Amino acid sequence: MEIRTEQFVEIAKKELKNARNKQFLSVLPLAITISRPRSMQSFPDPEAANEYGRAVRAEAVAGMPELLEEFEKNALANGAKIVWAKTAEEANAFVLNLAKERGIQYVTKGKSMITEEMGLNDVLQESGIEPFESDLGEFIAQQLHKPPFHIVGPALNIPVEEISDLFIAKADMKEPTTDPVKLGYAARLYLRDKFHHLAMGITGVNMAVAETGSIINVENEGNIRMNKSSPKIQVSIMSLEKVVPTMADAMHMIRLLCRNCTGQKLSAYISIDSGPKKSDEVDGPEELYIIILDNGRSEIYQDIQAREALRCIRCGACLAACPVYCKIGGYPYGWAYSGPMGQVLNPLLLGLEKTQDLYHACTLCGACKSICPAGIDHPKMFLYYRVQEANSDKKAAGGFITNKTAKFFDLWRWGTTRAWRWKMAVKTARPFVNRYAKDGTINKTIKPVEGWFRTRNLPAMARKTFHERWAEINKKVTSDQ
Amino acid sequence: MSQSAREEILAKLKAAPKAKPAGRPSMPPLTELSWDPDQLIANFMANLTAQTGVVHRVKDEIDAKAKLAEIAAEEGLTTVIVSTDAVVAPLNLTEWGKEKGIKVLTAKDYTDRDAYKDAVFMEAQAGITGVDYAIAESGTIGLIHDKDQPRLVSVAPITHIAILPVERLRPTYERVTDIVFADKSNLPSQFTFTTGPSMTGDIQGGQFKGMHGPRKLIIILMG
Ligand code: SF4
Numbered sequence: 171m172e173i174r175t176e177q178f179v180e181i182a183k184k185e186l187k188n189a190r191n192k193q194f195l196s197v198l199p200l201a202i203t204i205s206r207p208r209s210m211q212s213f214p215d216p217e218a219a220n221e222y223g224r225a226v227r228a229e230a231v232a233g234m235p236e237l238l239e240e241f242e243k244n245a246l247a248n249g250a251k252i253v254w255a256k257t258a259e260e261a262n263a264f265v266l267n268l269a270k271e272r273g274i275q276y277v278t279k280g281k282s283m284i285t286e287e288m289g290l291n292d293v294l295q296e297s298g299i300e301p302f303e304s305d306l307g308e309f310i311a312q313q314l315h316k317p318p319f320h321i322v323g324p325a326l327n328i329p330v331e332e333i334s335d336l337f338i339a340k341a342d343m344k345e346p347t348t349d350p351v352k353l354g355y356a357a358r359l360y361l362r363d364k365f366h367h368l369a370m371g372i373t374g375v376n377m378a379v380a381e382t383g384s385i386i387n388v389e390n391e392g393n394i395r396m397n398k399s400s401p402k403i404q405v406s407i408m409s410l411e412k413v414v415p416t417m418a419d420a421m422h423m424i425r426l427l428c429r430n431c432t433g434q435k436l437s438a439y440i441s442i443d444s445g446p447k448k449s450d451e452v453d454g455p456e457e458l459y460i461i462i463l464d465n466g467r468s469e470i471y472q473d474i475q476a477r478e479a480l481r482c483i484r485c486g487a488c489l490a491a492c493p494v495y496c497k498i499g500g501y502p503y504g505w506a507y508s509g510p511m512g513q514v515l516n517p518l519l520l521g522l523e524k525t526q527d528l529y530h531a532c533t534l535c536g537a538c539k540s541i542c543p544a545g546i547d548h549p550k551m552f553l554y555y556r557v558q559e560a561n562s563d564k565k566a567a568g569g570f571i572t573n574k575t576a577k578f579f580d581l582w583r584w585g586t587t588r589a590w591r592w593k594m595a596v597k598t599a600r601p602f603v604n605r606y607a608k609d610g611t612i613n614k615t616i617k618p619v620e621g622w623f624r625t626r627n628l629p630a631m632a633r634k635t636f637h638e639r640w641a642e643i644n645k646k647v648t649s650d651q
Numbered sequence: 652m653s654q655s656a657r658e659e660i661l662a663k664l665k666a667a668p669k670a671k672p673a674g675r676p677s678m679p680p681l682t683e684l685s686w687d688p689d690q691l692i693a694n695f696m697a698n699l700t701a702q703t704g705v706v707h708r709v710k711d712e713i714d715a716k717a718k719l720a721e722i723a724a725e726e727g728l729t730t731v732i733v734s735t736d737a738v739v740a741p742l743n744l745t746e747w748g749k750e751k752g753i754k755v756l757t758a759k760d761y762t763d764r765d766a767y768k769d770a771v772f773m774e775a776q777a778g779i780t781g782v783d784y785a786i787a788e789s790g791t792i793g794l795i796h797d798k799d800q801p802r803l804v805s806v807a808p809i810t811h812i813a814i815l816p817v818e819r820l821r822p823t824y825e826r827v828t829d830i831v832f833a834d835k836s837n838l839p840s841q842f843t844f845t846t847g848p849s850m851t852g853d854i855q856g857g858q859f860k861g862m863h864g865p866r867k868l869i870i871i872l873m874g
Contacts, residue, residue: 218679228672235664307853392864399802444838
């Protein structure tokens with residue numbers, strides 16, 4: 171998947187003008203502010219349920235190495251094959267080789283963010299193995315070559331007319347239609363044939379249970395169940411942080427995940443695999459490969475603060491809660507992960523240099539933090555990245571902080587660390603600042619700070635500073651006495 | 652790559668500074684645990700119906716079969732595939748099918764996996780299964796997949812009819828997983844929870860049922 175995080179501002183500007191996305195985004199927070207709290211209310215004590223979930227995630231991240239070992243041991247005992255991969259390239263190469271070895275012509279995939287992160291589709295495609303996304307939204311996004319608009323509903327914003335044209339061109343649909351039900355049905359028929367003759371299915375993993383060596387998938391469509399039932403080979407890919415201690419922990423996290431994700435008590439399908447099919451079973455995989463992918467996470471893990479990002483369970487609640495996401499949608503974030511969770515994860519996975527705009531595109535309002543069932547403090551993370559940025563070696567980072575900004579702050583420091591400099595600066599700056607004052611207010615000024623006045627006015631500055639006036643008043647009072 | 656990747660990743664994780672999490676609060680109370688049998692049934696039905704599942708209550712196996720026939724007539728079923736699990740097997744649905752003029756397939760009719768897949772994908776208009784455990788807290792049915800409960804029977808045909816003996820109803824997920832995952836040396840290869848039909852809201856947020864799995868989920872609650 172192409173990484174476009176550096177074009178954040180550019181894409182965001184374009185998206186702000188996209189009327190259709192805007193209309194869609196204007197109803198999204200409404201939908202989520204109604205359905206999410208309502209479903210959370212089905213807990214007798216929603217806050218306690220959240221707190222418990224946050225504690226489970228904290229524990230899972232703290233004990234990650236031991237939990238992974240326990241998971242591996244139990245999964246092996248169940249008969250699964252475990253493959254560790256340090257990088258996306260290693261994981262992609264493994265899947266590709268396996269597919270080639272077994273003479274696979276096409277694969278179907280369940281929606282999984284980790285394979286987006288890996289760019290697995292491109293790798294398979296280049297080698298002539300056709301990957302079919304089978305989640306409806308993901309299928310549409312894939313066929314249109316668009317990044318996911320929303321992590322839960324990747325193609326929510328695509329107009330029906332466009333989908334209709336697409337399905338006629340690519341999914342054997344005969345007649346154009348704008349009826350979502352007919353469109354969905356066309357996709358069903360097309361992908362059903364793929365499932366029927368499927369030899370290898372690829373899925374992500376929502377949770378991996380250390381205690382039992384089981385992997386869990388959560389979905390509404392049934393495509394993941396197809397991927398895990400029809401083919402003889404199943405490849406399920408998980409990143410390190412998917413592991414949780416016990417089955418009971420997984421159940422509680424699933425309660426939170428579904429409520430936060432789609433406002434349901436439970437998604438239509440939860441499937442829990444413990445090993446491949448048994449020899450007397452007629453369907454299910456003969457071989458179950460579980461790829462445990464690092465891809466930078468063990469490095470993130472070295473830093474206790476950064477590590478907090480690994481608590482995320484990808485529920486998507488923070489997206490709809492975010493006032494920025496709700497204006498610009500998912501495209502500007504430029505990669506697999508969007509919204510506040512993308513702003514937290516992308517800088518760690520791709521580097522601060524490439525994602526500067528992401529962690530700055532935030533007012534630190536904290537809406538995301540207040541609802542996150544995994545206990546991530548997004549604003550704290552953004553501040554953490556900003557501090558690192560400010561402390562970084564500017565030259566080494568290669569224009570990491572723009573020269574203008576750097577010079578400005580150097581001057582600022584020089585001016586503010588001595589009282590006499592400050593006083594002098596404040597005095598000499600007055601006439602400049604007041605140059606554009608009109609009837610006692612300033613509503614424009616010169617570059618580079620003119621933007622600041624687009625939405626605000628300042629009262630014109632008094633001719634004398636407070637210090638000067640104080641000195642005068644003092645003198646007057648003393649002489650009067 | 653495998654061995655060295657494994658060692659490297661684990662070594663790196665273990666060498667990282669240790670953080671001590673604050674410790675867990677106690678598990679928040681689950682009111683479901685105090686439900687009496689009637690409340691269990693009422694809540695199961697209400698939750699499942701909210702997810703557009705359909706529930707019929709019958710008193711015994713004879714009535715269950717009569718209900719099945721009724722549903723088959725309503726839905727126009729001529730070919731169904733059935734599981735052979737401990738709930739469905741005693742109903743002897745093959746016999747029932749003969750009486751009603753409905754072709755009843757089972758996975759055991761096929762020695763070849765592909766032929767079975769052809770039947771379950773192309774021929775069967777409905778899959779009929781038993782339910783191992785059901786959960787009142789969300790109106791969910793749980794199926795242990797094994798040789799008598801093939802996976803595709805409950806997901807490939809456009810209609811899923813599940814027979815649920817009332818004594819298999821439990822209040823919460825944990826009450827079920829505690830049983831299903833008790834014997835670590837012999838875990839089911841797959842265990843699934845189903846709550847309502849297959850669905851998606853991926854096109855403009857409009858709800859559409861039967862995306863990949865069944866469009867209808869019909870539960871016959873027996874006893
Ligand atoms: S950061 Fe929190 S709210 Fe956002 S997707 Fe992850 S778990 Fe959900």
